[in-house]
Amino acid sequence: MTGQFRAELLKIRSTRTTAGLVLGMVGLILLFSLLTGLLTKVPSLVTLDDQRGLLAVGALSGVFSALAGIMLVTSEYRYGTIKPTFLFTPARSRVLVAKAGAGVLAGTVFGIVGGALGFGVGYACLAGRGIHFALDDRQTALLLFGTVIGTALWGAIGVGLGAILRSQVAAIIGVLAWAFVAESLLFAFLPGIGRLGPSHAEDALIGFTTNHLLQATPGGLVLVAWAVALSLLGTTLAARRDVD
Amino acid sequence: MAIENQLEVEGGQREAFPDPARAPGPSEPVVRAESLTKRFDSVVAVDDLSFELEQGTITGFLGPNGAGKTTTLRMLLGLAAPTSGRALLFDRPYAHLAQPSRRVGAVLEATDFHPGRSGRDHLRMLAEAVELPRSRVEEVLRLVELEAPARRRVKTYSLGMRQRLGLAAALLGDPEVLILDEPANGLDPGGVRWLRDFLRAFAAGQRTVLISSHVLAEVAQTVDQVLIINHGKLVVESSLEQLMSGTAGSVRVRTPRTARLGEALARAAIRFSVGNDQTLVAYGTTGERIGDIAFAANVPIHELTGESSSLEEIFLGLTAEQAA
Numbered sequence: 001m002t003g004q005f006r007a008e009l010l011k012i013r014s015t016r017t018t019a020g021l022v023l024g025m026v027g028l029i030l031l032f033s034l035l036t037g038l039l040t041k042v043p044s045l046v047t048l049d050d051q052r053g054l055l056a057v058g059a060l061s062g063v064f065s066a067l068a069g070i071m072l073v074t075s076e077y078r079y080g081t082i083k084p085t086f087l088f089t090p091a092r093s094r095v096l097v098a099k100a101g102a103g104v105l106a107g108t109v110f111g112i113v114g115g116a117l118g119f120g121v122g123y124a125c126l127a128g129r130g131i132h133f134a135l136d137d138r139q140t141a142l143l144l145f146g147t148v149i150g151t152a153l154w155g156a157i158g159v160g161l162g163a164i165l166r167s168q169v170a171a172i173i174g175v176l177a178w179a180f181v182a183e184s185l186l187f188a189f190l191p192g193i194g195r196l197g198p199s200h201a202e203d204a205l206i207g208f209t210t211n212h213l214l215q216a217t218p219g220g221l222v223l224v225a226w227a228v229a230l231s232l233l234g235t236t237l238a239a240r241r242d243v244d
Numbered sequence: 245m246a247i248e249n250q251l252e253v254e255g256g257q258r259e260a261f262p263d264p265a266r267a268p269g270p271s272e273p274v275v276r277a278e279s280l281t282k283r284f285d286s287v288v289a290v291d292d293l294s295f296e297l298e299q300g301t302i303t304g305f306l307g308p309n310g311a312g313k314t315t316t317l318r319m320l321l322g323l324a325a326p327t328s329g330r331a332l333l334f335d336r337p338y339a340h341l342a343q344p345s346r347r348v349g350a351v352l353e354a355t356d357f358h359p360g361r362s363g364r365d366h367l368r369m370l371a372e373a374v375e376l377p378r379s380r381v382e383e384v385l386r387l388v389e390l391e392a393p394a395r396r397r398v399k400t401y402s403l404g405m406r407q408r409l410g411l412a413a414a415l416l417g418d419p420e421v422l423i424l425d426e427p428a429n430g431l432d433p434g435g436v437r438w439l440r441d442f443l444r445a446f447a448a449g450q451r452t453v454l455i456s457s458h459v460l461a462e463v464a465q466t467v468d469q470v471l472i473i474n475h476g477k478l479v480v481e482s483s484l485e486q487l488m489s490g491t492a493g494s495v496r497v498r499t500p501r502t503a504r505l506g507e508a509l510a511r512a513a514i515r516f517s518v519g520n521d522q523t524l525v526a527y528g529t530t531g532e533r534i535g536d537i538a539f540a541a542n543v544p545i546h547e548l549t550g551e552s553s554s555l556e557e558i559f560l561g562l563t564a565e566q567a568a
Contacts, residue, residue: 007373014365015358080356081366083323084413087350088373090322090339095373242324 004094008072008102017071018106025064025110029118033057037125045126049208051134052143054125056206058118059147062154062199065107066175069158072099072106073234074168082243096163096235100156100227107155108148115147139207142216146206149220156227157198163234187212198226272335274299274421274452275320279329282315282476289315291476292329297454299420302447304467304484305456312476313456314352317425320454321350333421345374349414350423354407354430359399363390363409366398371416384412388442403430407439421452428462440466495526495534498547508541509534522546 012018036054044050073096076082089095126133135143158175165171179199187194191212194200203210204219214222273296282290290312297303307313318324320331322338333341333348341347357366367381385391388408393401401409407427414422422443428436443466447453457463460470470487472480480487499505502524509516509526514533516526526534531550538545 003375004373007369010365010369010372011361014362014369015360017360075358079358080353081358083352083356084370085373086323087321087348088345088370088417090341090344243318 004089004098005101008095008098009105011076012068012072012102012106015075017075018068021064021068021071022110022113025061025114026117029058029060029114030121032060033118033121033125037122038129042129042131045129045131046134048134048139049210051122051126052139052206052208055119055122055135056143056147056208057122058115059150059202059206060118061110061114061147061151062107062202063176063179064114065103065110065151065154066158066161066179067172068106068110069099069103069155069160070162070168070171070175071158072103073159073162074166074171077166078168086243092239093235096159096231096238099163100159100231100235103155103159104152104227105155107152110155111148111151114151115144118147119144142205142207146202146216146220150202150205150223153223153227154198154202156231160227160230160232160234163238164230196222198223201226272299273297274334275423275454276332276335277316277320277329278332280316280319280326280331281328282312282319282324283327289476290319290326290473293473293476293478294329295471295478295481297452299452300447300450301469302443302453302455302467304460304463304470305454305473306460306463306470307456307458307473307479309458311458311473313458313473314425315476316473317350317352317423317454317456320423321348321352323352343374343417345370345376345417345419347417347419348421348423349417349419350425351407351410351414351427352425354403354410354427357398357406357409360397362395362397363401363405363412364394366409367413367416370413374417376416380416384415387415388412404432404435407431407435411439411442419451422446422454424453424455426456426458428457428459436462494550495529495531496547496549497524497526497534497538497545498522499524499538499543499545501543504541505538505543508537508543512537 033054036057040054045054076085085095086092123133158171161175162168162171165174178197183194183197183199186197187200195204195212195214200213201219201222204214205216205223207216213219275295275297277293277295280290280293281288293312293316305313305316315324316331319326320333320338331337338344338348364381364385367384368378371378371381382391385394388411390405390408390412393405398406398409407430411424411427414424427439431439443453443455455463455467464484467484469483470480471478497505498521500522502518502522505524506516506518509524512533514526514529514537516524518524531548535545535548
């Protein structure tokens with residue numbers, strides 16, 4: 001198992017895909033943090049959730065972590081390396097579990113980099129503009145650790161989704177459309193259901209207190225459930241389906 | 245572990261492949277297909293296919309494109325599940341082998357690489373998965389003569405280099421059996437010769453090779469027996485000599501009286517085609533037979549050549565025989 005895990009980590013490190021995702025993440029978080037931190041009018045940066053909105057821009061890392069997880073599975077199907085992978089390890093569930101683990105580890109790195117960057121830039125903007133920092137220590141810790149944990153879990157969600165769909169394009173479009181469009185609509189119209197979606201569970205985990213959101217701990221558990229359920233479904237399907 | 249016994253290639257490839265230590269008994273087949281069948285919706289890709297491969301043989305697995313060769317290999321290797329029947333290696337399904345990469349090496353497609361990954365990293369990620377030492381990666385790179393470009397990304401490789409990289413991956417675990425799907429595809433003549441020498445050296449150490457191709461000529465000088473399938477069914481199972489000299493061949497005849505010979509062949513139910521410049525090709529027959537028929541029909545023969553090099557002609561011959 002450790003060998004398979006190391007193999008999956010090597011797959012992540014040995015192409016430029018990961019570096020591209022990290023660069024994209026850093027660029028996007030810098031852009032959004034600076035725009036929000038510098039252009040938002042002071043009265044809109046006073047309340048706790050306003051400041052969370054700025055400081056948690058780093059949680060965008062979750063999307064990139066999901067993309068890395070998706071790539072870890074779908075690029076193997078796309079380029080056919082899934083064949084030698086399964087020939088060397090015919091116990092396909094071992095491959096997928098190792099991938100989910102590698103996705104979580106990669107996601108942790110994404111979460112640390114993205115979370116620290118978003119928080120750092122946001123904090124600097126508030127301090128530079130002389131705005132009082134409203135979060136207490138517990139809330140700050142929740143925001144930072146929540147971002148790292150949430151982003152790590154998105155890595156496993158990406159692996160699961162990739163294994164279920166196999167098509168790179170479908171999985172990428174699927175996760176973006178769900179996270180940025182479908183789930184927001186669901187939360188807007190059916191908040192009781194929408195808050196159980198992975199993005200809103202992550203919002204809760206980070207400490208947002210918007211109406212209808214879960215508490216932080218249940219939010220974290222819901223996100224864990226998503227990661228586990230999608231990984232298991234992906235593992236089951238990968239083990240059952242023929243490889244072309 | 246046979247890995248440690250692997251010798252350097254300096255003395256030629258023969259020494260690189262010592263006899264496998266875990267050889268099965270002499271009569272036990274290494275590869276066995278039992279009534280193997282694969283159905284995709286309404287299409288039967290592989291139809292009740294049975295065969296056995298003995299240890300130490302090089303077998304050509306032949307058939308036109310779409311005959312079911314790749315599907316059969318995928319079932320042997322556990323990548324696709326048979327609709328019915330069994331595919332066994334060393335008496336068990338591939339997925340149930342304890343360390344499959346150390347017993348069976350396979351290359352299914354020469355394009356199964358991430359274009360942005362280096363050749364060395366491709367091998368390393370596979371070696372890591374089965375906990376082979378990194379030195380083994382360097383050994384197989386040397387074996388397939390890819391040390392120099394190993395750090396380059398695969399997208400810069402020629403097709404021949406990709407074929408060899410695939411082979412290197414298959415050899416990582418120092419397997420007893422090699423299964424190669426169309427390994428000569430896209431190789432230049434030098435590459436084909438290199439592959440032939442390589443496989444001969446490999447099989448000389450009592451190892452077993454199954455190599456598929458849709459062109460008999462590509463593997464004719466490498467294999468010692470052939471399995472020919474068409475429409476998913478086994479058509480011929482024979483040694484190469486039998487195939488080349490036997491009824492499955494074609495005969496090219498040059499005669500000033502092609503029409504008269506044609507009539508005689510038609511009476512004998514031999515399929516043939518008439519080319520330009522007084523030549524005629526008869527399928528599924530032998531030179532002796534054609535000579536006798538021509539003599540009896542009073543047809544002068546200026547040239548008579550047995551040809552068995554084209555798989556397509558053999559197929560035509562086989563169908564002609566079945567029709568007769």
